[in-house]
Structures are given as structure tokens and as C-alpha cells.
Amino acid sequence: MKALQLLTILICLFPTLTQGRVKMGPLHNDGMVLQQNADVKIWGWTQPNRKVSVKGSWNKKRVNTRSDNNGRFEVMLKTGAGSFIPQTLEINDGDKLIIHDVLIGEVWLCSGQSNMEMPLHGFSSCPVENSAEYIAEAGKY
Numbered sequence: 001m002k003a004l005q006l007l008t009i010l011i012c013l014f015p016t017l018t019q020g021r022v023k024m025g026p027l028h029n030d031g032m033v034l035q036q037n038a039d040v041k042i043w044g045w046t047q048p049n050r051k052v053s054v055k056g057s058w059n060k061k062r063v064n065t066r067s068d069n070n071g072r073f074e075v076m077l078k079t080g081a082g083s084f085i086p087q088t089l090e091i092n093d094g095d096k097l098i099i100h101d102v103l104i105g106e107v108w109l110c111s112g113q114s115n116m117e118m119p120l121h122g123f124s125s126c127p128v129e130n131s132a133e134y135i136a137e138a139g140k141y
Contacts, residue, residue, distance in 0.1 A: 021046050021047055021050075021093055021094070021095050022044055022045075022046050022052070022091050022092075022093050022095060022097045023044055023045045023046070024042075024043075024044040024091065024097070024099070025042075025043045025044055028042060028043075028044065028089070028099060029099060030099055030100045030101050031100075031101045031102075032099065032102055032103075033102075033103045033104070033105055033107055034079050034102060034103070034104050034105075034107070035079065035104075035105075035106070035107045036079055036080065036081055036082040036104050036105050036106065037079060037080065037081060038078075038079055039076045039077070039078055039079075040076070040077055040078075040079055041074055041075075041076055041077075042054050042074065042075050042076075042077050042089070042091070043072070043073065043074035043075075044072075044073060044074075044091065045067070045070075045071045045072050045073070046067050046071050046073060046093045047067065047071055047093070048067060048068070048069050048070060048071045049066060049067060049068075049069065050066065050067045050071070050093050050094070051064065051065075051066055051093065051094075052064070052065050052066065052067055052073045052075075052091065052092070052093045053065075053090075053091075053092045053093075054075045054077060054089070054090070054091050054092075055089075055090045055092075056077055056079070056087060056088075056089055056090075056102070057087045057088040057089070057090075057102075058079065058080050058083075058087045058104060059078065059079075059080060061077075061078070063075045063076070063077055067093075079104050080104060081104070082103075082104050082105035082106060083103070083104055083105070084103070084141060086100070086101045086102065086103060087102040087103070087104065088100055088102060089102050120134070120135055121135070
């Protein structure tokens with residue numbers, strides 16, 4: 001019976017034992033977009049006072065830091081020009097974490113109500129130039 005209980009506990013703990021130590025902020029995950037031509041803040045958590053390095057595949061430059069007493073770290077990483085080419089972001093504190101499908105481009109945060117709504121083709125009084133072509137080609141991306 002004790003062997004069965006021990007096995008159950010190990011099975012429950014296995015997912016947490018196999019995960020890396022690095023935990024990223026909620027905005028940092030596969031498919032994210034980073035602002036082009038900017039210094040972007042990358043942050044997360046690991047074990048306290050641990051060396052952390054962050055590297056983007058777009059420039060191969062590694063930025064090093066050390067986590068604080070609570071395990072939090074942050075670095076500023078330079079981005080280049082926007083592109084539709086997926087990149088990766090590597091965070092390493094001894095256990096490597098790779099974020100895939102990172103795009104670099106324009107990041108706009110908009111908030112508002114229905115007055116911010118606009119169809120892709122524009123309005124009859126204010127059409128979007130070449131909208132039909134853009135809509136037809138959108139499937140390529």
C-alpha cells in the first residue's frame with residue numbers, strides 16, 4: 001500500500017520536476033510580437049541570485065543579468081527592423097527555455113469602444129487603399 005502511495009505522489013510531482021526553473025512573465029510566450037527598433041524589457045523568475053542570460057535569434061547578442069533575492073530578473077534587449085520571419089528567444093539560467101515564433105514589428109495597444117471599430121475594407125466615406133488586395137493576400141501570412 002505504501003508503495004502505491006509513493007508511486008502516486010511521484011506521478012503527481014513528475015510534471016513539476018521536469019519543468020525548467022525559468023518562469024516568464026505572462027506576455028512572454030510562443031507567438032509573441034516585440035516592438036521593432038526598440039529596447040524591449042524581458043522579465044521572469046528563477047531561483048534567487050542566479051545568473052540568467054537572454055538571447056534573441058535576430059541579433060545573436062546575449063544579455064546577462066542576475067536574479068534578485070526573490071528570483072525576479074529583467075533585461076533590456078534590442079530589436080531590429082520588423083519582419084515576417086519567425087525568431088526565437090532563449091532564456092538560460094542553467095536550464096534553457098526557448099520561446100518560439102517570436103515576430104518583430106509594430107505593437108499597438110488600443111482601447112476604446114465602438115468608435116474605434118473599422119472594417120478591413122474601411123468605410124464608404126473613408127476606404128482603405130488596396131484593401132481588397134491586402135485581404136486576399138492575408139492568407140499567405
